[in-house]
Amino acid sequence: MKYSLENIIIEIHNKENKISSQSKSVIDETYEMTKYLQDLLFSVKKYVVEEGFKNDDEEVHFFRTIKPQILGKLIYYNKIYRIETTCPVSNGKIYYSYFSNQLANLKREYVEHLCNSDFYRYYRSGRMDRDNIYFKRGNINYHDGLNSIVFEVDPDFSTFFDYKTARIIANDLLYSYLITKINPDENPDMVFKNTESPKDVSWTESKNALIELIYALYASNCIGFGKIGIRKISLMFQILFRIPLSDLHHAFHRMKTRAGSRTVFLDQLKIALEDYMDKDL
Known part of the structure; x- marks a missing residue:
């Protein structure tokens, strides 16, 4: 297919990095990402409807991995935009109460609509034996009492x-x-406001590169004899460079599925250091 999982992830992440590097507000970032992802989803739909799939495996792969990456990010950014455009402007009790309520709503939705379903357990367990039922078009079983949103889906572009x-x-x-x-301990935005840091100490590579470095330090147990968690290591770098890394876990999992080298930045570091060493010879 024209759209591979790797290409989609790279394309979305490049857009995220570009928008983030422009120092926009969260509201502006989420609005632009929502528009971008909506357009991307439309172009992918157009391609799928016009070109179709070569075989069942290609169809299953698309609806299990490719489309959910786009739609999942679209739902996420749209939700953040809605949350941020209605939240209190200060950082007092009302501010924290507001986000605590949002988290409670998310947990309630998780319990009511996700965690107790057979599909949720199937997907979380990594099973694939029912993929031909779940991720092929035309297999919706209305006897299962599905959510009413099923009546709004496009049967040509959804399972x-x-x-x-x-x-x-x-x-x-x-x-x-x-x-x-x-959680103030895991909120770099709050720490940034109370921390003095030289303005010239900034991270000028991509966020992905920094996350790759953070995970390498964590995996090698070279900070605190391996007793420091990934979140605390991440927070230290976020404070040092005054850069938010809210998508740490998922960014790492995207690295695991990279085409080619999965340690692009670390490979570049090694080459750069060896070149620097050679200059002194």
Whole structure:
């Protein structure tokens, strides 16, 4: 297919990095990402409807992995935009109460609509034996008492369960975002406001590169004899460079599925250091 999982992830992440580097507000960032992802989803739909799939495996792969990545991010950014455009402007009790309520709503939605379903357990366990039922078009079983949104899906571009998968992805991202808003120990935005840091100490590579470095330090147990968690290591770098990294976990999992080298930045570091060493010879 024209759209591979790797290409979609790279394309979305490049857009995220570009918008983030422009130092826009969260509201502006989420609005632009929502528009971008909506256009991307439309172009992918046009391609799928016009070109179709070569075989069943290609169709299943698309609706299990490719479309949910786009739709999941779209749901996530749209939700953040709605949350941020209605939240209190200060950082007092009302502010934290607001985000705590948002987290409670997310947990309630998770309990009512996700965690108790057979599909949720199937997807979380990594099973694939029912993929031909869940991720092929035309297999919606109305006897299962599905959510009424099933009547709004386009049968040419949805199996309904690709939407459920996207919701799981979106909820995971939203959970991480809300946690950083209500927990001061994991909220670099709050720390930045109370921390003096030289303006010239800035991270000028991509966020992905920094996350790659953070995970390498964590995996090598070279900070605190391996007793320091990934979140605390991440927070130290976020404070040092005054850069938010709210998508740490998912960024790492995207690295694991990279085409080619999975340690692009670390490879570049090694080459740069060896070149620097050679200059002194």
